[in-house]
Amino acid sequence: MEPFIRNDQYNFIKEKGEHLISAYANVQDQGVLKAVKMLAVEKAEAVFEKQLDEEQGPLIKELEAITDRKELEAYLDKIKANVFSFPSITDKTLKKLFPKNKKVKLPSQDEMENTLSYLAWEELGSSSKLLIVPIGERLIGLQGGFQPAEKKGVCAICRKFGKVGLFTSKIKGHGAGTFTKRGNYICSDSFECNQQIQSLAYLMEFVELMRTK
DSSP, X not given: OOOOBOHHXXXXXXXXXXHHHHHHHXXXXXXXXXXXXXXXXXXXXXXXXXOOOTTHHHHHHGGXXXXXXXXXXXXXXXXXXXXXXXXXXXXXXXHHHSTTOTTOOOOOGGGOOSSOSOEEEEOTTSSEEEEEEEETTEEEEEEEEEEEOSSOEEOTTTOOXXXXXXXXXXXEXXXXXXXXXXXXXXXXOHHHHHHHOOOSHHHHHHHHHHHOO
């Protein structure tokens, strides 16, 4: 089976599995459990924009059989084989994404996950952060300042509460040579952020905010 699940969809399905485990641990009424299972599968199927085929559909529907942690972990291992890998980034691609940064380098492979909604890393020796975001068939590169916040907050990308920092970028203004600074708080740990994203909508909003001229 070819990959058909995005990272955010995988995370969403994982959360539905967590809900099922919680229900089996706390609910005795079989009618309620049946309804919870049906709703979990219904919501999991709804995150896919296209209708699932005869192989994909049954795989997602296996979610309803989960009753405990061991079963959930086995199921997640099974569906993770069908999650899209992050696009391969070559040095040539990297230079095209960040043409003004002559010293740009990718993080080491040991620091990179295979399944991501976006790739981000902090540039050594500076207070800047770089992001690569796949949008359709394109890759978008964002570079901006990054200042860790003293207090925890809500990430603009995953919408979860945790350690965040202010990402800022300069946007060309209306007048010649003028710039406007825009910013928002995002997770300090981008890999943790990727594990929490359950929709690409907020990520797309963030990219649009940082790129709009």
